[in-house]
Amino acid sequence: MRNLTFAMNLSVDGYIAAPGDDLGWSVPSDELFQWWSDRVAATGLALYGRKLWETMSSHWPTADQQPGATPAQIDYARRWRNMPKVVFSSTTRTVDWNTRLASGDAVSEITRLKAGDGGSMDIGGATLAAAAMRAGLIDEYAIVSHPVLVGGGTPFFTALDNGVDLSLLETRTFPGGIVLTRYETRR
Template sequence: MRKLLYGMNMTLDGYIAAPGGDIGWSEPSDELFQWWLEQDRATGLLLYGRKLWETMSSYWPTGEQQPGATPARNEFARNWRDTPKVVFSSTIDTVGWNARLVAGDPVAEITRLKGEDGGPMNVGGATLAGTAMRAGLIDEYTVVTHPVLVGGGTPFFTALDARVNLNLVETRTFPGGVVLNRYETRR
């Protein structure tokens, strides 16, 4: 059975994007970028909502050709292209880059995917992750908190109907005062 992981960069006041979708505050240090790369290498399947898919697919297919490309960014781009992806959207018609499109119920599809053999799945995008959170499907949360307050935007966590108890399994500090906390869901 696969594990479902949710992790993103977050502001100290709980947002993954500031108003207007601004994520300029979240530029990772080389050390943090390397950590994210290692996590992605261990991923068997990426699950995206439409907005994050559009962001990722507009940059990473040609990541090696982007200004400032480093060996780690080149490896991330190659890994992103090679990793199978599922995109959940009812508003786009096609996806590329080793991805398939699901227009139906994300809870049913994620539940089905969790029942398969394979490496862990990462869910990306606040709306899709929120749906998975409310359905109790997320097994692990990685919160990478940046020391910045933005006052609003897209929250990391969604409103829940019931409490979710977690166990802290890792804490790490990165340059610039960035703190990573990884939690497993208590079942």
Template sequence: MNVTLDGYIAAPGDDIGWGGPPSDELFQWWLDRERASGLSLYGRKLWETMSSYWPTGDQQPNATPAQIEFARNWRDTPKVVFSSTVDKVDWNTRLVTGDAVAEITRLKAEDGAPMGICGATLAGAAMRAGLIDEYALATYPVLVGGGTPFFTALDSWVNLTLVETRTFPGGVVLTRYETKR
């Protein structure tokens, strides 16, 4: 997830404009990450944001080669949307209206490619249930003072091992951690 230095994925009013467009280098990192994912799991809010742009992102004027590839990969990658209010999904996507933790647990038990969890509320439920194996944060050098936090309240500590750090243009710092089991 993209996150502010003070730990928010959205400023008050669900404003996600604090980060601006990612550098080409960071965008390529996210594209490579998406290519490695066999399934993307979305909460409603991020699904609505992504599905409002990426189905035709490759047809936008001035789309870069990486953005064209991201749009194509986004459409082709299987996706699951967890929502009780969304009534229709497209682009290689299925809708789950029931218990997200139970479905993620079931999906993890299958022998498949890595899954990505997209959206703070969905990720928070997975965090509390101990279902996240890796955290990847692109931290932007901005403080927004409030909004939607990336991390949720947890019932117990989660110990992590740092596996990657990288600095991108604009002062964005990527940190990737694996969960110690």
């Protein structure tokens, strides 16, 4: 069975995006950017909700061709394009860059993908991840906490019907007071 991880940048008050979908507070240091890039390289399949897909696909497919692109950005863009992806959306009509579209029941499709062969899977996007959380499909949480309070926006965690016990796997500090905590779901 494949492992499913929900990994996102997070404000200390629990949001993945500030009001207005503002992500300006989550600009990574070079070290953190490299961690994200290595994560993309190690991901067997990425699952995206529509809004996160729109954000990522509006920049990364051509980021390596932009004037002033750093070697790290060039590397990330290539890794991102090559990484297999599934976008869950009932309104998106076309996807590119090693991506397929899933428009049916997300929980059923994620369950099917988890049961299949292949490397680990990452899930991103608040609505999609919330459905997977409520269904008990998340195996690991990788929370990259930035030292900022944004006061509202898109929450990382959703309301659950039952609690979930977690075991700490890793902590790591990055420049600027950013802290990674990885937790495994105890079953």
